[in-house]
Amino acid sequence: MKNNRRSFIKLAGLAAAGLCVAPKATLASGGGHSPVKAGPKAEHAKRWAMVIDTRKVHTEEDIKVLQHACHSVHNVPDIPTKQNIKWLWSAPYEECFPEQQNPHLDDDVKGRSYMLLCNHCENPPCVRVCPTKATFKRPDGIVVMDYHRCIGCRYCMAACPYGSRSFNFGEPRDYLDLTKLNTDFPTRMRGVVEKCNFCVERLAKGLQPACVEASDGAIVFGDLADKDSEVRKVLRENFTIRRKPTAGTEPSVYYII
Amino acid sequence: MHYGGKIIIGIVIFVGLLLSPFVFNVGKAYKQPELKLPANEKKCVESLEFMRTKHMQLLNEWRDWALRDGKRVYVNHEGKEFEISLQNTCMKCHKSKADFCDKCHNDAGVSPYCWDCHIQPEGLK
Numbered sequence: 001m002k003n004n005r006r007s008f009i010k011l012a013g014l015a016a017a018g019l020c021v022a023p024k025a026t027l028a029s030g031g032g033h034s035p036v037k038a039g040p041k042a043e044h045a046k047r048w049a050m051v052i053d054t055r056k057v058h059t060e061e062d063i064k065v066l067q068h069a070c071h072s073v074h075n076v077p078d079i080p081t082k083q084n085i086k087w088l089w090s091a092p093y094e095e096c097f098p099e100q101q102n103p104h105l106d107d108d109v110k111g112r113s114y115m116l117l118c119n120h121c122e123n124p125p126c127v128r129v130c131p132t133k134a135t136f137k138r139p140d141g142i143v144v145m146d147y148h149r150c151i152g153c154r155y156c157m158a159a160c161p162y163g164s165r166s167f168n169f170g171e172p173r174d175y176l177d178l179t180k181l182n183t184d185f186p187t188r189m190r191g192v193v194e195k196c197n198f199c200v201e202r203l204a205k206g207l208q209p210a211c212v213e214a215s216d217g218a219i220v221f222g223d224l225a226d227k228d229s230e231v232r233k234v235l236r237e238n239f240t241i242r243r244k245p246t247a248g249t250e251p252s253v254y255y256i257i
Numbered sequence: 258m259h260y261g262g263k264i265i266i267g268i269v270i271f272v273g274l275l276l277s278p279f280v281f282n283v284g285k286a287y288k289q290p291e292l293k294l295p296a297n298e299k300k301c302v303e304s305l306e307f308m309r310t311k312h313m314q315l316l317n318e319w320r321d322w323a324l325r326d327g328k329r330v331y332v333n334h335e336g337k338e339f340e341i342s343l344q345n346t347c348m349k350c351h352k353s354k355a356d357f358c359d360k361c362h363n364d365a366g367v368s369p370y371c372w373d374c375h376i377q378p379e380g381l382k
Contacts, residue, residue: 036328036341138327146324147374178381184345189373204329 041206046225047141048120048198049252050209051234056218058112063090066115069214070196075187077175085166087196088117088211097255099244109257115219117211118143118164118196119243122250126156126165141224141252142198152191161247165195224252290364293356302346303333313369316343343371348378355379 038044057063070076070088077085094101096114124143126135134149135156157165171190181187185201188194199209207213212221222231231254240254258264301308303315323329323341331339340346351357354377362368 035332036322036326037330037332038328039330039340042329136325140327144324146320148320148324173381181376181381183376183378183380186344186374186376200327204327 039204039206043203043206045140045223047122047223047252048203049141049222049224049231049254050117050120050198050212051220051231051238051240051254051256052115053218053220053234053238053256054112054114055256057115057215060090060113062218063088063113063115066211066214066219069210070117072180073182073185073199073202073210074197075172075176075181075185076194077172077187079170079172079175083167083169085168085172085194087166087194088115090114091116097241097243099246100241114255115211116162116164116243117253118198119162119249119251119253120198121252123248125159125161125247125249129155129159131155138200142200144197144200145193145195147186147188147192147194150192152193154193156193161244161249162251165193167193290360292360293353295350295352298350301350302331302339316347316371319343343375344378352378 057066067086067088067090071078074087076087079085090113092113093105093110096116120141120143122141124135124137127137127143130136131153132149132151134146134151135143136146137143152167154167157167168188168190172188176187199207202209209221212219220230220234222229224231226232234256235254238256240256242251242254244251303311308315319331319341320343322331329341331341333339348354354372358369
């Protein structure tokens with residue numbers, strides 16, 4: 001009897017231990033085959049960032065060119081009302097940098113137009129409020145949307161201090177030139193929010209963001225965590241500011257003044 | 258029996274309505290939808306059986322892998338690689354949504370909402 005009980009308990013213990021490793025063992029017996037990976041040309045970074053040289057891009061016309069580059073690859077409609085959709089747009093100094101104002105600012109700086117886009121914040125408030133996790137921050141710092149999960153509640157729009165998000169009040173396709181779509185990229189539909197995605201789909205193929213490519217060197221894009229990167233070099237050598245620093249969101253978009 | 262005739266007529270009409278779908282379709286064999294398969298390709302991303310029954314699961318995983326995990330290359334069971342994309346992979350082989358996806362879906366009574374945003378190979382009008 002005594003022996004029997006001992007061996008029973010031992011066996012039971014062994015079986016319990018088996019339960020702990022079973023899931024791993026079945027995974028391994030499936031061949032351990034991981035079906036996905038990043039593309040061979042994909043760009044990688046610890047923290048993507050952008051530096052905009054406002055000495056070089058500072059007129060409405062300059063920014064229109066960049067906006068066109070961005071909006072045409074992402075099928076962003078141009079709606080002639082307050083319900084317009086914007087991924088990249090422009091604003092004067094006082095709208096762009098309301099916290100960095102002096103009564104008698106340099107005419108040149110005050111007269112420029114500034115290119116605006118999603119700041120891809122280190123502490124993105126939009127991500128914190130999204131009830132479906134449709135907006136999230138990738139490990140490389142890019143704040144993106146999974147449109148499939150967006151329920152159009154617009155909390156993110158209320159949370160964003162920069163107005164970087166637009167809501168599709170109507171069908172965006174009604175305002176797109178359907179003969180000039182980029183057929184490699186989807187449109188959006190009525191009822192979802194949208195914004196700049198730092199061109200994740202282009203980075204995945206080893207391309208630079210569309211606005212950077214169109215800027216002729218006036219916008220630098222790279223890894224903020226790599227101290228030898230181009231962005232870090234530009235930041236070291238120039239005076240830069242970011243939008244609304246007191247919001248504590250730590251934007252990844254810098255402006256050379 | 259009170260109202261006997263009316264009740265019986267009612268029952269006959271009811272049973273008639275109930276059986277009408279069967280009566281309508283009597284003698285018509287179910288015909289599988291005729292799909293237009295890609296001309297120059299032999300194999301899909303995965304096996305025919307898998308695609309036929311599980312393509313929706315695969316697409317669901319594809320979009321999470323591409324958008325949430327940032328991994329946009331899929332390696333199938335034979336080790337062949339595909340870019341993860343509905344528009345740029347599936348629809349580059351299946352060049353007609355109307356003659357392929359829709360044929361089956363109309364037959365099965367499903368209408369995926371993907372095309373509210375994704376652009377079909379036929380283009381938009």
